[in-house]
Amino acid sequence: MDKRLIGLFNDGFPPIMDGVSLTVKNYAYWLNQKNENVCVVTPKIPGTQYTEKYPIYSYTSIPIPMRKPYRLGFPRIDLPFYEHICQKPFSLVHAHCPFSSGELAMRIAHSQHIPIIATFHSKYRDDFKRIIPNKTLLALLIRKIIRFYEAADEVWIPQAAVEDTIREYGYKGKVEIVDNGTEFSGSANILTLKSDMRKELNITDQELMFLFVGQHIKEKNPELIIDALSLIREKPFKMFFIGSGYAEKELHEQVKSLKLTNKIKFVGNLTDREQLKRYYAAADLFLFPSLYDNAPLVVREAASMQTPSLLLSGATSAEIVKDMQNGFLSGQSVSEFAQKLTYLIQSPEKVRQTGIAASNTIARSWENVAEEVQDRYKSLLKRYA
Template sequence: MNRTDNKIYGLFNDSFPPVLDGVTLTVQNYVHWLSIMGYRTCVVTPWNPVTPSHEGFDLYRYFSLSIASRKPYRYGYPKVDPFIWHKMRTVPFALVHSHCPFSSGRLALYAARKQRVPLVATFHSKYRTDLEHSLPSWMVSRIMKRVMNFFNSADEVWIPQARVEDTVREYGYKGRLTVVENGIDLEMENFDAILDFKHGSRERLGVAPGEMMLLFVGQHIREKGVELIIQAMDRLRDLPVRMSFIGTGYAVDDMNRLIKRFGLEGRVTLHGVISDRELLKCYYAAADLFLFPSMYDNAPLVVREAAMMGTPSVILKGSTASEVIVDGVNGFLADQTPDSYADTVRRLYKAPESVTAAAKGASSSLTRSWREVMDEVVLRYKEIIERYGRS
């Protein structure tokens, strides 16, 4: 395939802006860079009342309903939308790439089989954990069987980090896996430039000299350890430490109740979603530490984004996300308890030089630009198409 071909790379996912999460950001960067590189692309995703900008690519949306327990997410129902099935038969795909095994994944599989083009599927999340949050066990088992049937039907399965293989094998997948990392869209020239930007960002956001700023960015759900962070903050009330949460999710009300119960209103702030990437960049830079006590995530983009802005993360020992962290070198590890998490922050408050050293290590070892990633992706796409054409 070359850039003058009339074929399209199809990107499928169950979430797209205004819904914001790591997988959405991944799809956004895929379509952005493919378009810049001169390739025709489209995104297939459930309908949302807010229509996102889609200059440079086509956007195909299908019938959906809000998920009450996981707002602002929506569940797609392509079965009741005849127009989307017509599109899947007629859009001239060269390859389809699904970033989700649910409704959009079913559409990707349908398009691939109808048009006889390859299907790539990326395994982004711990799907069983997602389902167990709101469904009975018998239903989880049935849906997980469908999830794994989907991945078994793909021509190639990608994972964003090597250790994600443990989860995929636990779920029963026995096929070949390819590691294709995610990138970041926050770039700085060098570590000195990062330090200058951090200083300016702290002034802009009103972080006082000597005050430690802690940050979490992501879905506000219990699986990501947001309540553990608030409990740790209760143990740090003797230090000039403040905590900022950015994002939204079903646990927001519980988090607010916990903050009030501990009397932390002046020290812990829930900012909601910040979609302005430049402002978010300032929050990443102004923070001393990025807190991410999640056993749920596979390869969190937010940890790499924080690293690019010179902010090392505190990750849980034994988590999938901890694979890329060397304690004290490019981040820090703690046990999954409020006491351990608070003790780690307390120790680092007293050792700012350790934070700076880990910040430098994180910025050099955990950052890879999306442009570099997408050069690799396009080469893999072409190899898959060529191999598929020979089979």
């Protein structure tokens, strides 16, 4: 491919540990491994020192209230950065969000007459609803987002069901499906990892271990998990929540009020990916009752460690799961979720077999994804030329 620069633009990058940030990191890592000249452009996180083998260009930002650790970036007022990045000879830019970094990518694409890809990752309307009660203003913001995607040369989505969301927002153009991957795919010694971690966490052979990984925000519906577990408190299980977010304190209080502190543990943020891998391996079931997520990486990560997910029927994220085959689906009520958990606690062999099927059908390596991405970049550059 043209050895001029490929730019990956996103409003988050590790140490911000969400699915889109990890997607960008894995794109950059594997494209670099495949000898592509790649860089990442993202808002600056004070105190962060990057050690990656590819350049990371960061610009002035401020914290977003109520959404720690996310940052609001201002690339155009950061004049030294802005002049520097605009002089970089890009061959292609890939925007992973439509906000400050995406707008910068679009400006560079237009000024340098190069192609731009935009991936639609998130349910932006749900993000805005909580803080913008005015429906007219909300509609204007969504329209602005869709205009951004309409201006891109290609629009990518991470799985087929996400098309329903972007169509609902008003986008009428073509979309390309490019799956997400997982860095844990192909892991060896899963059973050893499972055994060792369960001993460390004091999980007995008679107990099932449940796991949730993600932001502790109401949009992801974590309170449904706690309410459902309160209905089956006499069953042999332990539950671990990994992550943080604005609803974290409320979830702690919910657990205390339901007298579940001996059953449910909050681990907090976990940036050590190897340690997170051990939690996935130790778990019997990954609980993810979110209707908010489009194509969560965490479901693929769990599957790569032979841990099947319990999702809600009708959720976009549930598209890749076939109930009782490579994962489990539940109705959207607390009682239905609890009933499914009760059945699965009583069916450990079914859970185990389904986890193996999940690892064979859901988990895909980032290296394999990067090969597809590289081919798609080449194809777009050839057409654009």
